[in-house]
Each structure stands twice: as C-alpha cells, then as structure tokens.
Amino acid sequence: MTADEAAIAELYDNFDAGAQFEGSVAGNVRDPYPELARKRRESPVEGRTMTLFAGGAADGSEDVTQDAFWVYRYDDVSAVLRDNESFSSESVREMMGLVMGPYVMVGLDEPDHKRHRNLVAQAFRQRALQRWDGDLVVPIADQLLDRILARGTGEAELVRDFTYRLPVQVIAGILGLPPGDYPKFHKWALALINVTADPEEGIAASESLREYFADVCELRRKDPRDDVISDLVHAEVDGERLDEEEILSFCRLLLPAGAETTYRATGNFLFGLLSNPDQMAALMADPGLMTAAIEESIRWEPPLLIVSRRATRDVELGGVTIPAGADVVPSTGSACHDETRWGDTSEQFDIRREPQPHIAFGAGPHMCLGIHLARMEMRATVDRILTRLPNLRFDPDRAGTDPHIHGETFRSPTGLPVLFDA
Template identity: 35%
Template sequence: MEPNYPIHLPDFFIGDPAPAYRDLRRNSPVHWTSANGGFWGITRYEDIKFIGSRPHLFSSAKGVLMPDGKPRTVEPRPMLITTDPPRHKALRQLISKGFTPKHISAMEPDVRAIMRGVLDSVKPGIELEYAEGIVAKVPVRIIADMLGAPAEDWEQFRAWSDASVGSADPDIKLSSQDAFGALTTYFRHLIELREQGRSNDLISILMDAEVDGESLSHEELISFLHLLLVAGNETTRNLIALGTVALINHPAQLRMLVDDPSLIPTAIEEMLRYVSPVTHMTRWATEDVELRGKTIKKGQAVVLLYGAANRDEDVFGDTAEQFDITRRPNPHLAFGTGEHACLGLSLARLEARVFFEEFLARFDRIELTGEVVRMRSTMVPGIRTMPVRLGAANESAVR
C-alpha cells in the first residue's frame, strides 16, 4: 500500500517530517496526495534537481505555494518568482544588479551594526523571548536598511511584512491584503523620493538598472520589493531560530562552535540543510511527464520537498540524518535549484554568519526555558516564540 501522509497540513512540517520523508524517498518518491485538489510530492534529491532545471516542463507561473484547496479567484501577483522563461531571465538579470557579490559584501558593516544594535541590549541570566524578541528584528531591519527606509519605520515595516505572509497564522490580526496595500503605498513613497534624487540604496540601483536597453517598470519594481520582504524576512529568521534549536539539541556541536568560531560558515550550511527553512516550492506541469513510473499530467501541481532532498542518503550518505557542523561537501537544496534558485542567498549567508559571530561572542550557553511555539505554515513553518536563558561568554571564561 502507498504511504499516506498529510503533506498538505502545517502539522506535517511542524512535527518531525524526517521519518515520513525517508519512507517517501524509499517507497513513493513521486507521491500523489489527493487532498486540496491533488498534487505530486517529490522527495528525492535527483528528481528535484531534474524538475528545477526544466522550467519549460514545470512552470512557476501558477504560483509556488502548494495547492490549498481553495478555488482560485485571482491569478498570483506577477513576481520574479512566478515568472517563467524567457521573461524570467531578463527580469532576473535586471534585478541581479542590486545583488552582486560586491554589493552584498559592502553591506557587512551595516549588517554587523544592526546585529550589535539588537544584541547589545540582550541581558544574560534572565528568561527572555528569543525568536520574536531577538531574531525577528534582524532580517527585516536589514531589508529595510537595504531599501533606504529610515530606522523609525522599521518596526512598522516588520508588522506589514509579517502580516503579508502570515495569513495562515491565526495570531496575526492585520489582513494580508491590508498589509500588502500599506506596503505598496510605502514603496511608492520611497520611489518618489528617489525620483527627486538617487542615493546608493537598492531602490536607486534598481531604478537605474538596464539590460539591453530595458529597465524595470515601477510596477515590476514594486512587485519585486514585495517579494524581497516575503522571500528574505521569514526565511532568514527561520534559519537562525531553527538553527539555534538544532544547536541546543546538539550540545557537543554548540560547544565545538563556541570553541572554534571559524566553523560558523560550515555550521550555517549544515543548519540550512538540516532545518530547510523553506520546506517546498511548487511547479505546474506544462505537459504530461513520466517520472519513476508515474505520469504527471499536464496542469498538475508538483511540490518540491527541499527538506526531504536535504536528507537524501544517496547524496549525504549514512550521516544524512545527523547534524554535523563540520559537514563538507554540503550540496544542500535549501536555496532551491535551477533558474529560480534563491537570489538572496549571499545576503542570507552573510546575515546568519554575522548573527552567530556576534551572538556566540556574547553568549556561549543557551538554555530553553519553555515551549517552542511554531508558525502554522506549510512553506516557512518558523518559530513564533521560544523562551531562553543565555549565559554570558565572559562569565564562563572566568569560571
């Protein structure tokens, strides 16, 4: 009998999906779930690479979220992430102008200053909220700073951003549509300011970007700014918070990292692999395709389960299920694969590295003091709250 798992529900991802992923990779790697109008779940690394590199057969245009069973009244808003070739290539080339390695590494001093601003007020020895209270402040401030938004707008920015992606979470009160509208108005305001005089922020760079005589329309620019918040905020927060939980659950690895901070870059790659902050992305078959004896029919949804690929024994061997901060090589798919692979991956890596450098220099012990409460999302089921007590690094040096 075919395995049967509720892949369409947040609970599947919030619990530990690893045993189900193992079973699916082995026994039903191209797996049909009939809930929500039906979709194929893909769990093997090789198959996800195959699908991700064939956008003409597997389109993103109908949206990248897994089907939710609700009748579709409007098509997804056109964004880079839901644009197919050939248009995708031109759009991505234009937008990449704001994401060159030079631009990203030039951001390091600002990123570090933002981390320090957040961490300097954190006190050791008392119970405090880590996910919402510390980590959540970081990525959204960095994106806001990148856009040239003034610091006094950052918290408002964060509230809109959380609401525009967190509609599945009952705790978030502002509707996603209202948050989207508020952000659009705010972006228009930032663009108008740049029309009067450019500065060296991302919006100015993107307003001036040209490829083959073409530049971004204001609508394309606004839709990209929305995507930045959706794609770059919750995801990075989830990596840092779930990565910290992985360290807490593996105390010997945490100790190794505290003793040797030069391991932070490989530790971050392992966090990306092990926690897979973005669980999946969806594609839509443009024609009938045979895969491992199954027929994916034209028009059907195909859900690429990146977290399952990241535990594939065929790639990561016998230690695929282990958390090993020294793992090398680590060709994980946490940032996706193919032409839609994450545009912000250098920024995400920079943020996570600088966060752990600054954090572990201050605190070398982290103790969970209560329940880890997760976000009810199938795509980015991050951590809503996790109370911790931190031990100051200089105190343990004295002891």
C-alpha cells in the same frame, strides 16, 4: 532608545511569534522527516490530495485542498527545478500574485523571468552586499543584543528577542527606508509575512506597502542614494529597465522571501548549536567552521520544505507519468535528507560533515536570489550571539516551554529560551 525604536520594540513585544505555529500556517507537525524518508523509499513520486487549509475557504465551510504530484528524492527534485520548460511557475504566480502583484518574480516564466532577474540580481551579488555587512547587519545584531544585555537577567528568548526582529530591520536598511518610517513599515511587514494566517489584514498591508514603496521609488528616481531601491529604479541591462509595478512587486516579495525564511533559518541554526553543545564549542574554537556550519544547518532544517510547479507537458518521472497541467510539489526538505547523498546520518546535524551543495535554496533559474544575504545574516547573528552571550545554553527549567523545531511547510523553533553568564 528613540521614540521610533520604542515603537518598533513594542510592536514585536506584543507579537506572539508562537501563534503562527498553530494549525495550518506552518503545518502542525513536529517531525515530518520519518514520513519523508518512507516516501523516498516507497513512493518517491506520488499523486496526493493535500489539505492546504482546514476549513480555510473564504466562507470557512470547506477545506482548501490541492491535488499534486509530490517528488521526494534529491535527483528528481533537482531535475524538476532545473527543467523550467517542462515545469512552469504558473502555480506560484496564482498563489502569490494576489498578494504581491502579477509581476512577482518567483511566479514568472521565461523569458520574463530572466529579464526581471537580471535586473534585480545586481543588487544581491556577493560583492554588492559586502557594504551592508559591517555597516548594517552587524550593528543591528549588536543593538538587539544591547537590549537583551541591558535587562541584566542572564536569560533571553532568542526567537522573540532576536531572530524574529533582525531580518525585517535588515530589509528596511538595504532598501534605504528613512528610520522615521520604520514603525509603520514593520507593522505592514509583519502583517504581510503572516498573510496566510490573516489574509484580509495581509492583503491590506500589501496594498499599503505598494503605495508606500511607490512614493519611495519616486524620491529615489529624482535623488538616488546608496540603497537597493535606488539600484532598482536605475537598473538597466541591454537597454531594459524594470517598470514601476515590477519594482513594487519585488519590494513586497522581499518580506516573505527575505525576512521570513531568514528568521526561520537563523533560529534553526541556533537550535542546532544549542542542542549540540559540543558542536557549538567546536565552532567557537574554530571560526573557520562557520561557512560549513551555516550550510549544514540549512540542509538539516530548511526553513521552507516545498516548492510548487505545474507540468506544461506529460512528463515521466520516477516511473510515474505526470500529465500536462498537473501541479507538482518538489519536496526540497525531503531532498536535503536523501540518504543516497548524505548517507545514513542524513537526519543528523553535523557541522563537520563534508560540504556538498544541497537544495534548500532550490535549483534552476529560480534558485533563491538571497543566498548571499541569508548567509551573511546567519553568520553575523551567530557570531555576535556567541561572542556576546558567554556560556550560552538552553534553559531547561523555563516554565511551559518545550522548545523544538516545528512545522510541515515552514519550519523554525517554537522558541529559544536560553541562559548565559550575565
């Protein structure tokens, strides 16, 4: 291991992934789905006051709350996300702009959004990403597994040892950051991803990343290479280019959007397989099930359960009038469990379920840009883990652990304590 690799490893070893499941960040809820099912039945569109952060105002004196109309059924959630004229992304811009800059793509409305999206989309198409699979994602997965296997103990905690580490390394790789910069990049990345837990440190890290990416952009402008930052600084559609601040916002957005969600989704996929050994065995026996298994895991336990929009006009939805200016929260997590689409087994993880499009990646013009990258990372992760850790199973006796998927806004396993045949 090089000195840089050791520095990164230490950073993650000292990071308490469990801490972020406490309290307000992810939401302190073990299973929100029974309540979401009740909402779908009884009040599918409902005005609510929600506590975002208890005692979370800057001076700690009061709760931060949000009044919003929550939307629970698949068809209604889909309608809100597809109608970006009636439902703007202004509320997202307000939330994320402070940290990521005013040009953060998830907060843009048309026509700015489409122009920005077209320019960054080229680098994230399925075909453009293929080059990263064998050259980057699989080797990172194998390096993480080498470390686990080198211990020779036949046990691991796959959140801390694997899922938490892989996506940030993938982002650093596709951005083309020099390996010597990885330790500081990872430090800032972790602080930015945890901005809701520690806003001061997160915002400071975001500023450091802005300055750092500005230097990298300058280098790639003069000397383009085969990486995403080179693609972004040279991207051109119909004579339009991204300006510097847009690129700097986008690079920072990749950390929460590309690293946090992916580590959570990958953990949920592993949790589904570990909790259902028959399905894990079926997947190992027939790798052709992998594509459907990935989609089912994302539908069953999406890493992010809600989106935010703001009504631009009075809109009638599910018999409720949403007034212009009101915030709207489509619950994509609830929509992914809608019985009218997935039947009375909608709460279950079943990789043999007949595949059909779900809405965990959103819908409409803001649908997740990273769908192909996320799928690639989830496939490589599970394929390498199942191949290299034989007879993989939960460790029933790990002291003090009660592994479960946790959270109300973001969801992922509290831990994945496993045993395998060393």
